Amino acid sequence: MSLVQFAVLFLFLVGFVSVWYLFNYFFGPRMDDPDGYARVAGNCGDTMEIGFKVEQGRITRTHHWTDGCSVSGQCVESAARLAMDKKPEELEKITMISIMDQVGQLPDTHLHCAQLAETTLHKALADYRKKETLSIK
Numbered sequence: 001m002s003l004v005q006f007a008v009l010f011l012f013l014v015g016f017v018s019v020w021y022l023f024n025y026f027f028g029p030r031m032d033d034p035d036g037y038a039r040v041a042g043n044c045g046d047t048m049e050i051g052f053k054v055e056q057g058r059i060t061r062t063h064h065w066t067d068g069c070s071v072s073g074q075c076v077e078s079a080a081r082l083a084m085d086k087k088p089e090e091l092e093k094i095t096m097i098s099i100m101d102q103v104g105q106l107p108d109t110h111l112h113c114a115q116l117a118e119t120t121l122h123k124a125l126a127d128y129r130k131k132e133t134l135s136i137k
């Protein structure tokens, strides 16, 4: 492979990944007016987002998003999946351990992905409680 061919291939791959990222970022599914929502950036620079809707005391829909690596994606998706059909107060019991039980063995370098997913879920719960308190008063 010549240097020109390598450069063309490299630019094609960079372009493909950039388009995929931008498409996913701007056109990824969003949740309108979630009952609980959090967007948290971790120390690694990755951001996670979780939102959920509550109907008749149970979480009936969830939304998740991250701009992080595949492990981040698996962790935030697992956190959102674990939240489904739960009562909001049950979200407190979802920890990085329960997320890792779903995702499987994580490398030591990516344990913080499960921690960030737990933090994001719990902040979404805090947002839900804050909205509930405001709506009661």
Ligand code: FES
Pocket (backbone or CB within 6 Å): 042, 044, 045, 046, 068, 069, 071, 072, 110, 112, 113, 116
């Ligand atoms: Fe940053 Fe996973 S590498 S959350």
